[in-house]
Amino acid sequence: MSADLDPVESPESSDLSGSAENPRPPLRFAYGKETWKEIAFLLSNLFTAVAGFVYAVVSIALGVGLAVTVIGLPLLALGLGGARLLGRSERARARALLGVRIAEPSPHPRHTGFFGWLWASLKDPVAWRTQLYGLIRLPWGIVTFTVGLVSLVVLWPVLPFLARGLANGDRGMVRGLLSPSDELERRIAELESDRGVVVDTAAADLRRIERDLHDGAQARLVALAMGLGLAKEKLLEDPEAAAAMVDEAHGEVKLALQELRDLARGIHPAVLTDRGLSAALSSVSARCTVPVKVHVDLAERPAEAIEGIAYFTVSELLQNVSKHSRARSAAVEVRRAGDRLMLQVRDDGAGGARFDGGTGLAGLAERLGAVDGLLVLDSPEGGPTTVTAELPWRSRPAA
Template identity: 85%
Template sequence: MSADHDSAAAPSTGSAAASGTPARPRTAYGKETWKAVAFLLSNLVTTLVGFVYAVVSVLLGVGLSVTVVGLPLLALGLGGARLLGRSERARARGLLGVAVREPSPLPRHDGFLGWLWSALKDPVAWRTQLYGLIRLPWGILTFTVTLVSLLVLWPLLPFASRLLASADRGMVRGLLSPSDELERRIAELETDRGVVVDTAAADLRRIERDLHDGAQARLVALAMGLGLAKEKLLDDPEAAAAMVDEAHGEVKLALQELRDLARGIHPAVLTDRGLGAALSSVSARCTVPVRVDVDLAERPAEAIEGIAYFTVSELLQNVSKHSRARSASVEVWRAGDRLMLQVRDDGTGGARLDGGTGLAGLGERLGAVDGVLVLDSPAGGPTTVTAELPWRGRGAGAR
């Protein structure tokens, strides 16, 4: 087995020895070396262009900033710097093999002032301008050393090109690469903003629909009934009295619908008494017995409190509609700077985030405020949904 292993491990050596042809050594003047040489020689032109552009655009914009056109010119110059940075990243990828991502585009802003402020505080553009300013001496140095190595110091060319190219890679990564954490947060916030806007629009449409189909329709019918009762008041007092009595019942129903709608927007008990009382109230409407345990020494931010309330409310609706459970529990506590919620039921399980029970949308809404939703629902149960929200306390003026 040892002999077989040795022969399999080095087939090329045996083949070369059998044919009498020596193995070809790796040359120092390969394709990667010539790509690095091309990059270093082109540094003279690109660094000269970057330096001139950075000096002219910044000085012109800053010098004219006392006028109306100064800051817009500076913003346009920074936008052009982004294009130069893209060109440099492409050159580094193609010739030096630097794996550097493109930064995220500037967020869209409505109006001129929004665009202007976004462009002026663009960190990607400012780092590109800095890259252009500091690289002119380096570009002259790399061009000179590489050219001399090509013409005079030929044996030193591979070593010199590798050394200089390594420094260039470091500059590209340091100044032209996007900040991974910052870019990730920008992308997340852009997505979260879209989720919040869509959720708010959906809530407004729901409120409008509930008002139109519920309380508004009932109030219209009430007005018509009272009008008919007024006409019959003299001719048929008994019929008018019956109509008024019916209208009185319609008023009670309309008021109840408005209360329910207001509770869906923000329940008064949550504002007045906090999560403990509000969750006890919503749990009492669940079709299965619910044990509520809220362990909070103080109240979180009002917006977080509202999100927590509606999260538990929607989860308990899922318990009522889908779980076939006999009992459920709600637990709320604080862990550091996070508000923790957990809703558990002893139902049949098998719930999924994409199962049409609204859990996917609930997870997106929590994510919009840096929250997390975790589902554990094996087939046969039990189901446990854990939500985590930022605390963001109310401050000294809190109730």
């Protein structure tokens, strides 16, 4: 077999960690696009390594050398802040060319006052690890650039294997020095990302409510006011026409009230507030197009926020059953398992549901993840479909 058909492991498949962030994909072919990306990374190492080394040496030397003056420590702090930006660019380069998927470290902690900022900057572990990365990369950058350039000319048959081995060294450095330092820092970064999801979801909900009010109840009430005005004008000259208009306005009032009730149910149904999940889920299941069995086994009610999220999660899943599943029956089960609230919706439909299938499951999973929840989908072709959701259990405060 010729060299350009030799299978070579992908970057992540040679990573011994085999983590969820870097799954092991199938084998790849030599001189494929992954190999050329690795070669491009190795050849660009010299320039980025020189820039990182010079920046680290100059910023640390200036800050430490002038530490006896009033500007030394602030210069060092500013240099560490700039190191964070260099680390971000290196993670982006590794992501694009090496396929390294690592979480961004937590943002720089915010502190009030000059001295708070100074102290937080000087003890920032992310910035110090980035400076160390810049210092040790110079000799490695020279080696990888030289070997990569020479291999392009005289070591062509083994170039893919050399590129893979050297690139794995770069992957190790990036993961070891530019990734979040510990589980706490990683969790902070995840929560920062989740906060953005929550904000976006809340903004979308507000826009939906505004649109529903404008296009629904508000428009109907405007028409009602105009109709009553016309009826008032005709009251003396044409009582029968006025009575007909009042009768029509009465019907409009009923429709407007129904639309407002539906809108309020979409925000937070009264039955959930008054009677809890069991009654609320029985109510929402009654609106499903297939028969639904509901079983709620909770000794106590969870916190209002968790209860509301659970209700809307099941409601959205039952809407998917009605719209997409072609099922004959469905079942909902809610129970507590330790410090988690477990929700499960099953149907005997056609199956084949996916997170990218236009059913809103991806958005639902993001919203649950934003509150430390989880969504698991099991939907083989031909069915049945089982969706399991987990939420953190928080007890309702005592009255």
